[in-house]
Amino acid sequence: MERKHTLSQELFRRAEQVLPGGVNSPVRSGRSVGVTPFFVKSAAGCRLEDEDGNVYIDYVGSWGPLIAGHAHPEVVEAVRQAATRGTSYGIPCRLEVEMAEKVVSMVPSMDMVRMVNSGTEATMSAIRLARGYTGRPKLIKFDGCYHGHSDCLLVKGGSGLLTLGIPGSPGVPDEIVSHTVSLPYNDLDAVETAFRKMGDQIACVIVEPVAGNMGTVPPAPGFLEGLRRLCDTHGALLIFDEVITGFRLAPGGAQQRFGVLPDLTCLGKIIGGGLPVGAYGGRRKIMEHIAPTGNVYQAGTLSGNPLAMAAGLAMLNILSRPGVYETLEERAAYLEAGLARAAEEAGVPVTLNRVGSMGCAFFNGEPVRDFQSALQSNTEAYGIYFREMLARGVYLAPSQFECFFVGLAHDREALDETIAAAGEALQVVKNALGF
Incomplete structure (x- = not known):
């Protein structure tokens, strides 16, 4: 020993x-x-x-x-073959299309997907899209849920913030988080109260459908269904952060396992097969608000990187068996x-x-x-x-x-x-x- x-x-x-x-x-x-x-x-x-x-x-x-x-031999071989053809293009390639088709076929709520480079980038972009789509400023998140380190989400986050005892972060001005409302996870009454007070200002609710950054905490019966109902009633978008749960809990992630479909889904981790990848996607009428078809801007030099697409596609093919x-x-x-x-x-x-x-x-x-x-x-x-x-x-x-x-x-x-x-x-x- x-x-x-x-x-x-x-x-x-x-x-x-x-x-x-x-x-x-x-x-x-x-x-x-x-x-x-x-x-x-x-x-x-x-x-x-x-x-x-x-x-x-x-x-x-x-x-x-x-x-x-x-x-995994299949993932390694896919990356090796892709690397022999070049490590980055900054120009569209076939693998991007095949990967997007695979993801859309697996995730129940997705008509379209945009590839990015990390889960943080996915959640940040999805929130921007929700605000742009609804024209509203506020978002609801939940205590202990971690959605990456973008400024507006470093409020009562889990993961490293919780591990190291950091409640937020210096360098994030108060006005940046003034539109972020953090509520207790699994407390649907608190969400209903927030919507009663400011429903016409809330652009979205973002949630880990199974909280994975304060340990593993499953949703209480009716919690996800209640979020779906409240968002529908008040015209807000429901965002599932499935960076952890995507492709882990079922081929279509937590939304397939629990039978609740969000408007937007954020992905990461498994989707890259071990390489840096993130993605966000959802209904076509929402996704078409992203540039270049819409006016919500988001871009990335390495988005759709061929090595990452090859690794992720190989991993999703393994999980489809x-x-x-x-x-x-x-x-x-x-x-x-x-x-x-x-x-x-x-x-x-x-x-x-x-x-x-x-x-x-x-x-x-x-x-x-x-x-x-x-x-x-x-x-x-x-x-x-x-x-x-x-x-x-x-x-x-x-x-x-x-x-x-x-x-x-x-x-x-x-x-x-x-x-x-x-x-x-x-x-x-x-x-x-x-x-």
Whole structure:
């Protein structure tokens, strides 16, 4: 169980001199769980190898995109073939059309889609489009839901903001967020009150249909349906941020799983097959307001990049095969049951939330239904658990408030190793904190 991290520690010291905090995205720093990051040398399937030769079963999967596993041969080959034809054009290519046709065929609410380069870019652009389409200024979001780091959305966000205890961000003027209304997730009464007060000013409601940036928090029965009804009643657009849930919970994402169709959908992560890609799309009459057919401007030099289109198309073709989502459900349910059993045997209060192949183990004895109940989780216990799992070769998200992801590469052997490691790690948590 003894693992050396000499090379990773040296790389981190070097990184701190040239990268803020030694990382290119805050949650990677590992500060909230009391570690310095290891540095990956290579990855294949469900396993990572670091620069010191340590191997880990990976439940982060690049924060969700690698649903088929690291370095999937079909994705790698698609990227290789695309690269031999050129890495970027800035001119339309066939892959863009094929990718758009594939996405539109899979996502129930989409007639048209615009490719961008990240989930942040997708949500930012969708909100601009909603404001341009409706002529209204205000938007509703939900506490603990993270929609990227654009200025108007850094209000009570989850993900790294929550992990690092940052309530918003310096550099965002008050007037930028003055039109952003943040409400409790799963509280439909609060949304109804907001619409009664300012319904004619609300351009859109943006929501993670399954919250994935304060851990995994599913929608309460009727919540998504209620948002759809309120938006229809008041002439606002409903935006689903499916950057995490898109193509993970079903071929058509959360909207297919729950049977509620938004006006606009934001995508990322899986759609790029591990390369940087985002997208937003929806009904034709809305999407045609985007330039050049409309006057809502949005552009990107690398949008529709051929390497990213090739990787994403290969990934979506893999996910279109029969039995894929049944396999993901079975494996995730097996892991959930094993973790629940381990927590019960150790006598450690853990609430497991899971929807499809995404989940979270909250160190919390009460149900987790929203931002406030997620915040009641014992982050000290999670930190111990994370370190003990890492020592046993299992890599979880370095934050209590992020998801674990089960993929097609997580075979029964990997799942059983994980459950066994969890049993040992939870015993350490119990002994350390006296549960």
